[in-house]
Structure formats: structure tokens, C-alpha cells
Amino acid sequence: MYITCLDVEGVLVPEIWIAFAEASGIPELKKTTRDEPDYDKLMNWRLSVLKEHGLGLKEIQKTIAKIDPLPGAKKFLDELRTFSQVILISDTFTQFATPLMEKLGWPTLFCNTLEVAEDGEITGFRMRCEQSKLTTVKALQSMGFETIASGDSYNDLGMIKASKAGFLFRSTEQIKADNPDIPAYEEYDELLAAIKKAMK
């Protein structure tokens, strides 16, 4: 019994904070974990910037609604879901991802949650668990599933390596060079074929 676990940002949709920085005209929001490795600190800073600009959840979702999935992503996901159960696993927040999930046909998404006040102000955030991708894959395996995983980044390596089959997708040259044993693909057709083959 197979289940496919997919990273979201960089695989199906653009990096949400970078796209949001562009769509909202707030360039400082392009700061990522590469600039600030402490995720809690980075998120609290981002929330303070949103507050400064008077952006509550409603305004943010309106801006995120302008962002589109990567070209071909919906078709890929639709096709994949005809022959495999699929769970998207992301470190982003449900409320940010929602407008994008609508455009992807409402796939199952496991991610984190923003704490939102009644007036729409984002007051905080809650991470679901430590190492969410690896933890999820291990939990699925404990339920009798064999997992197939794909992602583009460092935080995907855990679930990729722990799975029956794992693939890098549109990753960096550095990650590909550091992990020569993990097949790496650039096109949805290639990834689809690799997943199909792994299930045989």
C-alpha cells in the first residue's frame, strides 16, 4: 500500500514568502531561513512586519490569491492522484496555503497553523510537530503504508531518505551534488514516471 508525500513550496507552488513579498510590495519579507536560521525568530519578525503594514489574515489571503501554482503543477497532481494517495507536507501555514490549495483542487495538506484573533490579526503560530515531514512519513509507515517522497530542499531529505523511494525535484546543484544517490528530476513527467515505477 503506497502513499506519496510531496513537499509544496518549490515543487508545486513558488516559495510563498518570496512570492508574497513581491505581490504585497514588501521586499523585506524576502528574508528566509538562510538569513535568519532561527525559525521562531524569523516568523515573529515576519508577523511584526505584517502588523506594521496593517495586514491581517484577510488581506494576506487576498494577496496570496494572486499567486499561482507552478505551471503544470495542477495537471501533475491530478494525474498522480489517479493512481496514488497523496499528502502534501509543508512547513508553511494552512491559512497561507489555502488560496493555493483551492487552485490545486483541494489536495490533502499537512502543515502548521496561524493563531488568528477575531478581528483577523495574526497573533502567533503553532508548529504541528518537530521535523514534521520525517515524523509524518514515519507515522504513515507505522500504519502499514510504504511511502514515496519528493521535495526540493534540505528539510525534505529526512522524508526522502526514510521512504521506500525518494526523489529530489527542482533542487539546488549543491543538494544534488551532496546526495548523488537520490534521483533528481526537473520535469513533472519524469517525476510522475519515477513514482509510477516505484509502485510496481
Ligand SMILES: [Mg+2]
Ligand atoms: Mg520546498
